[in-house]
Amino acid sequence: MPPDRTDSNLAKVIPLFGRRGSRNTWDFADVVEPAVESPVVRMTPHDIELAPPDADDEIAALTASKPIGQLRSLLGWLDTSRPITGRGVPRPGSVRELAKAVDVKLDRRALRSRSMLEIPGLMTLWDAAKAAGLIELTSTTAIPGPHAHEFAHSLPGSLTAHRTALSHIIRRHFFTEDPLRPSPAVDVVAGQIVLAAMTDTPRTRLPAVGPAGSGDLYEHIEALILRGMLDQFIADGWLVCDDKYIVPQPFRPAVLDAMKSLPYYQTGAANR
Numbered sequence: 001m002p003p004d005r006t007d008s009n010l011a012k013v014i015p016l017f018g019r020r021g022s023r024n025t026w027d028f029a030d031v032v033e034p035a036v037e038s039p040v041v042r043m044t045p046h047d048i049e050l051a052p053p054d055a056d057d058e059i060a061a062l063t064a065s066k067p068i069g070q071l072r073s074l075l076g077w078l079d080t081s082r083p084i085t086g087r088g089v090p091r092p093g094s095v096r097e098l099a100k101a102v103d104v105k106l107d108r109r110a111l112r113s114r115s116m117l118e119i120p121g122l123m124t125l126w127d128a129a130k131a132a133g134l135i136e137l138t139s140t141t142a143i144p145g146p147h148a149h150e151f152a153h154s155l156p157g158s159l160t161a162h163r164t165a166l167s168h169i170i171r172r173h174f175f176t177e178d179p180l181r182p183s184p185a186v187d188v189v190a191g192q193i194v195l196a197a198m199t200d201t202p203r204t205r206l207p208a209v210g211p212a213g214s215g216d217l218y219e220h221i222e223a224l225i226l227r228g229m230l231d232q233f234i235a236d237g238w239l240v241c242d243d244k245y246i247v248p249q250p251f252r253p254a255v256l257d258a259m260k261s262l263p264y265y266q267t268g269a270a271n272r
Contacts, residue, residue: 042192043192043195043196043199044195044265045195045256045259045260045262045265046260046265047195048195048198048199048252048256048259050198050252050253050256051249052253053249053250053252053253054250055156055159056156057249057250058159058162058163058250058251058253059154059156059158059159059162060154060250061248061250061251062159062162062163062166062250062251062254063154063162064237065166065236065237065238065251066235066236066237067125067128067165067166067169067236067237068162068165068166070102070103070104070125071102071125071128071129071132071134071151071165072151072152073101073102073103074098074101074102074125074126074129074134074135075129075134075135075144075148075151075152076101076152077097077098077101077102078135078142078143078144080143080144081141081142081143082094082141082142083140083141084137084140084141084142085115086139087115087117088137088142089115089116089117089123089126090116090126090142092113092114092115092116095113095116095119095122096111098116098122099119099121099122102122102125104119104121104122104125105121106119120172124168124169124172125169127168127172128164128165128166128168128169128172129145129165130145131164131165131168132145132147132151132161132162132164132165132168133145133146133147133148133161133164134147134148134151134161134165135148147161151165162254163253163254163257164254164257166238166251166254166255166258167254167255167257167258167261168258169236170233170238170254170255170258170259171258171261171262173190173229173232173233174187174190174191174258174259174262185222186222186225186226186229187262187264188264189226190226190229190230191259191262193230193245194233194239194245194247194255194259195259196245197239197244197245197246197247198247198252198255198256202244202245202246203244203245204243204244204245205241205242205243205244205245206226206227206230208227209223209224209227230245238251238254238255
């Protein structure tokens with residue numbers, strides 16, 4: 001579908017978001033239908049029923065995704081050990097080397113950072129590696145974890161580690177403290193699209209975001225963030241989109257695990 005960069009299409013995207021300043025992240029739901037061109041059903045991860053994928057198909061798909069490839073590169077960079085700071089991250093002098101190894105581009109703010117803790121792209125991978133047992137930390141070094149060898153070689157016994165790692169990375173896209181994220185409504189809309197992508201009624205591809213023009217700049221930025229999130233998921237390989245957004249079957253257990261961990265599905269916010 002060729003992109004149609006018109007203000008009318010942008011106008012369809014803008015109503016996806018809650019009212020500015022609203023603390024109810026579901027304010028968007030009453031007007032989302034025109035943008036996604038399908039009936040609006042407020043879903044939670046608990047509404048999704050999955051048919052377990054074949055284990056070989058699942059690990060093959062996970063292995064081929066970009067985030068898992070980055071984690072394999074992280075293990076290659078780690079080798080037998082790397083020195084860490086007292087806060088459990090690589091020392092500042094090795095951050096650029098790690099970023100190059102895992103293909104994370106550092107912007108100006110990241111290049112000025114005095115700790116990897118200030119670089120979300122690297123911290124997401126580092127924390128995912130810890131969560132999946134790919135690395136372990138001592139007081140002074142990071143070393144390969146109990147699942148590192150099987151993971152690096154995509155052996156059948158590493159399926160759980162693969163799933164855990166990707167789930168952790170997906171979760172970080174939604175549950176973020178990024179000050180540039182203006183509203184949690186963006187996360188909720190993206191989450192609804194992802195949940196629907198695991199059902200028989202997936203959402204239609206959103207129209208391209210046109211120039212801001214005379215519209216509300218705040219809403220324009222939210223529309224760009226939403227499209228950026230979905231484009232990132234597609235680039236990572238676990239979401240595909242021709243005319244509709246689909247999570248391929250082998251990725252669904254990891255994706256669903258990530259969605260179940262989101263705080264607004266755990267606290268009942270989805271039912272307000």
